[in-house]
Amino acid sequence: MTDAPAAQSPVTAGPTPAFVLVRPQMGENIGGAARAMWNFGLDRMRVVAPRDGWPNEKAVAMASGAGRLLDEAGHFDSVREAVADCDYVFATTARMRGITKPVMSPERAMEHARAIVAQGGKVGVLFGPERAGLENDDVVLANAIITVPVNPDFPSLNLAQAVLLNAYEWQRQTADVVPEVVEMAKTDWASNIEVQKLGDHYEEMLDQAGFFFPEHKAASMKAVLRNLWSRMPLTQSDVAVFHGMMRQMKRWKDRS
Known part of the structure; x- marks a missing residue:
């Protein structure tokens, strides 16, 4: 038997690898694997000789919004049949x-x-399968082995975890994954001139307060502060807060 034609995933356009669950024991883990696959745009699941039969109600319940993967999953009696149409096969084992x-x-x-x-x-x-992993007879059908660098004293991974790790790497290899973003929360980054004016404000107020002492060290102290402001990734909102803090301290001083 072969798996049903799968629609293009909403995350990764085009063909994707088939993830083959070999003799899975728990329906919950099959459902968890389906969710992990769908999280990262993989939509071709094949199931080989599941212990509790197929379809599996517990797998459906666990899959939640990824139930379509189970509906379209291929069901096979042997690993050889499940990978018969594959040009290259990986076996995951620790x-x-x-x-x-x-x-x-x-x-x-x-x-x-x-x-x-x-x-x-x-x-x-x-x-x-969850208890012992792939057998040698399964591994010999593969072209290569995938091994996750886990703790050697505890190398066993839950089935859904192993699926998720590989599914994530598939998406990372096929999509533009930005390594870091900043949510701006209704503000923009402060411009260079805005940061300079903030430095001017603090330098003026600190000078009035006698902070730059002794006099022969004043220039280097001001340079340190200017460097501090320029290193900080300030938003326009941050700049407004810092100005407001200094103005409020001046008001407090003037009242005393």
Whole structure:
């Protein structure tokens, strides 16, 4: 059996790898895997010989908004059948089994998967059952192994966690993921002149308060403060607050 044709995902346009859950034991983990896949735009799931049969009500309940992946998931009796149409297969495992194969991180594996898919190839990624993972007979069907750099004293990953890690790397390899953004909260960054005027305000008030002492150190102290202001990523709102603080302190001093 093959999986049903999948619509383009809302996150990653075009073909995506098939994530193959091999003999999964718990419906909740199948549903969790579906959610993880859908979070990152993957919509081709294949399920091999699930312990509790198929379809699985617990998987549906856990999948929540990602239930469509389960509806369209391919159901297979063996791993060989599940990857028969794949041009390249990865096996996810934390154990080295004396099998000579390339071993990749999720990042490198999904980069390789992207290149294969871009050339029109089909990629499958095998995930083993929760209790013991993939068996050697499963791994020998793969072209390469994916190993996550986890704590060697506790290498076991939950099925949905393993799926999520690889799904994230797939999206990261195929989408423009901005490494850092700042939510501006209805303000804009302060311009250079606005920061300069803020420095002028503080320098004037601190000078009146006798802060720049002794006199022969005044120039270097002012330079330190100017450098401080220029290093700070100030918004227009921040500048207004700093001006307001200084004005309020002056009012308090004038009343005393």
